[in-house]
Amino acid sequence: MFDEMSLATHINYLIKQDEVEGFATQNTSGHAFANHAQVFMVRGITQRWKQPIFYHFSGGPVSGFDIAITLKSIILKLTDIGLTVCTVICDQGANNCTGLKYLCHQTKIEKLQKGEETENDFFFEIGGQKIFPLYDPPHLxxxxxxxxxxxxxxxxxxxxxxxxxxxxxxxxxxxxxxxxxxxxxxxxxxxxxxxxxxxx
Structure with missing residues (x-):
């Protein structure tokens, strides 16, 4: 499950760490002020638990391509620790849709190169696991x-x-x-x- 939200731009100096926070941490050139945050969360299907696992700040909406790259990296790490990812859920934001379509298209290309047919166009595979994207029911x-x-x-x-x-x-x-x-x-x-x- 992942989501992106707008933030008010704010710069803060942390005295103990001698750091300035409030700048984008990903997907921007130079030192853009952070005005968006993206959060990824994992939750169980058969057991009731959920855990935020990754977030970053950006100076604007994250591109669909970058969402796809981040999602793929997160799913591979979750697989490494023994979790099986069955689906990803997000809202119908244009960048989210673009990222998911990119992953589905990449899977289709890989299958065609191997001479395999795909029975459904809206899934992608990472590490041999089929993953089905879903849109958040409240947003639908x-x-x-x-x-x-x-x-x-x-x-x-x-x-x-x-x-x-x-x-x-x-x-x-x-x-x-x-x-x-x-x-x-x-x-x-x-x-x-x-x-x-x-x-x-």
Missing amino acids: LKCIRNNFLNHNIVYYEEGKKKVAKWDHIITAYNMDPYFGSLRLMPKLTDQHVLKTKFAK
Whole structure:
């Protein structure tokens, strides 16, 4: 799991270490001020544990290529200590998508050079282990919601064309209180549903 976040630029002098902190530590030329941080975390699938394992600061968003290089290095080190990496999870940021596509493309090229077919284009291999990239479900839901606010969803049911609209959600929300104690959406508020009160 990895993520990138914006930071406020700040320079701090550490007297005991005789160091100045606040400069980028990776992926910048010269001494750019750090205004982004990237964090990588490992978590168990069958057991509930998680551990941040790597972070760095940069003077802007990290490129997709650099994300791919860092991710590959981290996965190799995790494999060396006995962990099996099955998937990587991130949001749908453009640089994250570019880095993951680069790793998938490299795997496809390597397989084609060996004369092997790939049954799925969206996976990559590191150290012989297949790794499947996934996008963070909360971000996927947010993107669907944001698209649904501005566009209708067209789908087909038993051969008939149907259209889902945000107005249908508003209608269901307005009807819900009339069911009394059998409310189906008790946690929804106006801020979740009404565009005029909506907080993205």
